[in-house]
Each structure stands twice: as C-alpha cells, then as structure tokens.
Amino acid sequence: MTEFTLPDMVRRIFEAEAIPADAQEMLSGPQRSLGVAVPLRRDDGALEVYPGWRVVFDTTLGPGKGGIRFHPGTDAGECAQLAFWMTIKCALMELPFGGAKGGIRVDPKALSPLEVERLARSYVRAVADVIGPDTDIPAPDVNTDARVMGWMADEFSQITRRHQPAAITGKPVCLGGSEGRTAATGQGALIALDAWLKRQDRRPEDTTIAVQGFGNAGAHFAGLAHDAGYRVVAVSDSKAAIHAAGGLDPWRLKTFKDEEKALSGAVYAGQSVKDRNGDEEIGQDALLALDVDVLALAAMQDAVTEDNAGEIRAGLVLEIANGPVTPEADRRLAEDGKVILPDVLANAGGVTVSHLEWVQSRTGDYWDADTVRERMTRRMEDAARRCYEQAEAADSTVREAAYTLAIRRIAEAISSRGDRSYFCS
Ligand SMILES: NC(=O)C1=CN([C@@H]2O[C@H](COP(=O)(O)OP(=O)(O)OC[C@H]3O[C@@H](n4cnc5c(N)ncnc54)[C@H](O)[C@@H]3O)[C@@H](O)[C@H]2O)C=CC1
Numbered sequence: 231m232t233e234f235t236l237p238d239m240v241r242r243i244f245e246a247e248a249i250p251a252d253a254q255e256m257l258s259g260p261q262r263s264l265g266v267a268v269p270l271r272r273d274d275g276a277l278e279v280y281p282g283w284r285v286v287f288d289t290t291l292g293p294g295k296g297g298i299r300f301h302p303g304t305d306a307g308e309c310a311q312l313a314f315w316m317t318i319k320c321a322l323m324e325l326p327f328g329g330a331k332g333g334i335r336v337d338p339k340a341l342s343p344l345e346v347e348r349l350a351r352s353y354v355r356a357v358a359d360v361i362g363p364d365t366d367i368p369a370p371d372v373n374t375d376a377r378v379m380g381w382m383a384d385e386f387s388q389i390t391r392r393h394q395p396a397a398i399t400g401k402p403v404c405l406g407g408s409e410g411r412t413a414a415t416g417q418g419a420l421i422a423l424d425a426w427l428k429r430q431d432r433r434p435e436d437t438t439i440a441v442q443g444f445g446n447a448g449a450h451f452a453g454l455a456h457d458a459g460y461r462v463v464a465v466s467d468s469k470a471a472i473h474a475a476g477g478l479d480p481w482r483l484k485t486f487k488d489e490e491k492a493l494s495g496a497v498y499a500g501q502s503v504k505d506r507n508g509d510e511e512i513g514q515d516a517l518l519a520l521d522v523d524v525l526a527l528a529a530m531q532d533a534v535t536e537d538n539a540g541e542i543r544a545g546l547v548l549e550i551a552n553g554p555v556t557p558e559a560d561r562r563l564a565e566d567g568k569v570i571l572p573d574v575l576a577n578a579g580g581v582t583v584s585h586l587e588w589v590q591s592r593t594g595d596y597w598d599a600d601t602v603r604e605r606m607t608r609r610m611e612d613a614a615r616r617c618y619e620q621a622e623a624a625d626s627t628v629r630e631a632a633y634t635l636a637i638r639r640i641a642e643a644i645s646s647r648g649d650r651s652y653f654c655s
C-alpha cells in the first residue's frame with residue numbers, strides 16, 4: 231500500500247513561511263480515513279466484495295471536496311495522497327472547501343453497465359454517514375463520470391429521504407449538475423497554459439502539444455487547445471498512442487474513442503490515406519519523449535519518474551492528472567530547465583466548476599454555460615496570475631509558489647479558528 235508522507239517541499243515551506251506548529255501538526259496527515267467493504271451482486275448472481283475508501287484530509291476551510299475513482303490500483307494511501315492534493319488545490323483556488331478523495335479498488339472495465347451502477351450505489355450506502363453538502367462532497371475522477379454521479383446522487387437522496395443535489399457534484403445537468411462541468415478540467419488546464427504562455431509572449435499557433443491520457447480531462451483539453459489554435463500532435467490512452475507531426479483532430483479522435491471505447495484503430499477508421507494527415511500509431515513511451523513544446527500529462531500519477539525524466543524533451547510540462555511527476559522527477563526536470571505547471575493549479579478547473587455546481591444546487595438558481603465559463607475563467611486566471619507572480623517574486627518553481635499560497639491560507643484559517651484540539655467536519 232502507498233503510505234501518505236508529507237512532501238519535503240511542504241516541510242521546507244513550513245520553515246520558510248514560519249508556519250505555526252499547530253498548523254504543521256494539523257496538516258501532517260489525514261483527518262479521517264474510512265475504509266469500507268463494497269458488496270456487488272454480479273449479473274450472474276454471484277456476490278463480490280470490493281475494498282473502498284473515503285479519506286478527508288483537512289476541513290479547515292470547509293467541507294471535504296474531491297472525486298471518487300474506480301481503479302484496480304486504488305488504496306487508502308493513494309486516497310490520502312489525493313485528498314492532500316485536493317486540500318492544497320481548494321485552498322489555492324480560494325474555494326470554501328477542504329480536501330477529500332475516495333475510491334474503490336476495482337477494474338470497472340470488467341463490469342457490465344448495470345454492475346457499475348450497483349457498485350456505485352453500494353459505495354454510497356457504505357459512506358452515506360460521512361458525505362453530505364456540508365461535510366464531504368464527492369465528484370467524478372478516473373473511470374467515473376456524470377452518469378455515475380447521477381446514480382450516486384440518486385442513492386444518497388433515497389437513503390436520506392431528501393432531495394440533496396448539493397451532496398455530489400459532476401451530476402448530469404438534468405439532475406441539477408452544472409453546465410460546463412464535464413469539460414471544466416480540460417478547459418481550466420488550457421486557461422493555466424494560456425496564461426503562462428502569454429507571459430512569455432508566445433502564441434498558440436507556434437506551440438505544439440502532446441497529450442498523455444485521452445479520457446475526460448485529456449480529451450477535452452486536447453479538443454479545446456486545438457480550437458484555440460495550438461497544434462496537438464499526439465495523444466494516448468492506456469492502449470495506444472497516435473501521432474501526426476502536422477497536427478491531429480482531437481474531436482474526431484474523441485468521437486471515435488467514445489464509440490469504440492479505445493483510441494486504437496482510430497488512425498485507420500473510415501479515412502482514406504489522403505485524409506489521414508500523416509496520423510500514425512506510435513509507442514506510448516515514445517509520446518512522452520516527443521520533441522514538442524508542451525507535454526500534457528492527463529492519465530495517472532507517476533507517469534514521469536526518475537527513470538524517464540531525462541527523456542522528456544518538452545520545455546513545459548502541464549500536469550492535468552494528479553501527481554503525474556514524482557518528486558525525484560520534478561527535481562530532475564527543474565535541473566534540466568523545464569517548467570512544470572503543477573496539478574494543483576492546472577487541473578483545478580474541475581473543482582472550480584464543482585464549486586459553482588454546489589452553489590447552484592444549494593440555491594436552486596441555475597446558470598447558463600456562458601455564465602459558468604466566465605466565472606470559472608476568472609477564478610482560474612486569477613489563481614494562475616497569483617502563482618506565476620509568486621514564483622517570479624520568490625524565484626521558485628510554480629509548484630512551490632502554488633503550495634506556498636495554499637499553505638499560507640490554510641495556516642491563517644487554522645490560527646483564526648483558535649484553540650481547536652478536535653476536528654470538526
Ligand atoms: N475528471 C476530473 O474532473 C478531474 C480529473 N483529474 C485527474 O485527471 C486524470 C485523468 O482523469 P479523468 O480524465 O477524469 O479520467 P478518465 O478515466 O476519464 O481518463 C483517464 C485516461 O487515461 C488513460 N490512461 C491510463 N493509463 C495510461 C497510460 N499509461 N498512458 C496513456 N494513457 C493512459 C485511460 O485510457 C483514459 O483514457 C486523473 O489523474 C484525475 O485524478 C483532476 C482533476 C479533475
């Protein structure tokens with residue numbers, strides 16, 4: 231099992247910022263880690279029980295907030311790590327939320343759609359006592375989407391015998407979800423990238439991008455980047471990578487992937503040789519080493535490690551996934567002069583629109599797509615500016631800058647709460 235350990239960088243920030251001992255102690259580990267057994271009745275009648283977790287790292291700034299993933303590699307330590315990153319992300323974005331994350335160790339691709347629905351409902355029954363609009367608010371993450379959130383929100387309403395749309399975000403719009411949540415993570419990443427490049431006087435038209443991970447976050451990022459004039463030259467999923475030096479059409483590939491559930495084969499699907507625009511399948515590791523301006527990592531954690539950091543040729547790494555660069559690789563990339571736009575900023579568009587959804591669900595006042603996009607863009611641009619200015623002022627990496635801003639905010643709130651020798655939720 232992966233154990234949660236506070237990153238060395240955070241300890242350095244504690245020291246440099248003279249963070250009070252109380253705050254250091256409160257942030258040293260998760261506030262609550264709930265392990266649950268999640269029973270599933272399979273279609274053939276057999277009963278299987280999967281391990282699941284919901285971890286709340288810190289609730290100083292508000293209720294826990296963070297996604298739920300269904301993945302064979304998930305465990306308590308991973309959920310704690312992800313909940314810590316959510317704590318930093320929500321503080322950096324100045325949202326009224328703490329950080330949480332949950333998951334089930336399962337391969338959902340081996341389940342039928344009805345089994346996935348029963349599993350999602352079973353998970354909610356297992357964690358129902360600890361989630362809610364004012365305590366801990368789940369959302370989508372790897373292998374979960376609006377449809378899964380709809381089932382979860384329905385199950386929670388049935389258990390509590392109340393309509394409680396604010397208990398879960400990322401729901402379908404018809405169930406009180408927000409316009410724009412599905413594309414929000416990719417869109418937010420593009421805003422963070424645009425803001426960085428503008429400061430360097432660089433233009434989208436002169437910028438090439440490779441995207442590892444063509445799921446919800448990565449595919450929307452690739453499509454929106456393409457629309458904004460960037461040249462997206464490669465994308466990959468867990469089975470295949472596709473490359474075209476002249477530029478891909480990410481929306482075409484997304485349509486293919488939505489229909490076929492895989493990228494593999496997209497190069498040849500219904501296209502004449504002439505229309506293929508040079509598209510070719512390449513090895514997934516080769517994508518990471520492409521000579522591009524921006525490498526966007528939108529799959530899983532630990533994609534770039536000490537072992538392959540030396541092969542990265544992109545000058546800028548955009549962390550759309552959570553934790554895709556290990557701390558050792560982070561150091562190596564910085565030594566090589568690469569810039570990393572860190573996950574806690576680059577993928578914060580998702581939780582930012584989740585916050586807007588929570589506000590809408592609580593008030594019953596629903597906004598159109600333009601209103602949501604404007605509010606999210608303003609918050610993302612503001613956070614990006616604060617991070618980039620702090621990095622410049624302190625001559626630090628953008629990650630250190632983001633963590634510094636977040637930790638200052640949480641520490642101030644911990645102090646302001648006064649003597650608190652207990653955790654409230
Ligand atoms: N969905 C959301 O709103 C948010 C997601 N994230 C993070 O973004 C990352 C991706 O999440 P989603 O897009 O939601 O998940 P998803 O399940 O929709 O997509 C993940 C994609 O990564 C691909 N993948 C897995 N291993 C790979 C590998 N070794 N090489 C290339 N591709 C690989 C999968 O095939 C899939 O296409 C995760 O780290 C997640 O925590 C972060 C913030 C919000």
Ligand SMILES: O=C(O)CCC(=O)C(=O)O
Pocket residue numbers: 295296297298316319367368369370371399400552577578580581582584
């Ligand atoms: O939308 C949310 O509440 C959280 C999304 C998430 O899990 C993340 O940002 O990693």
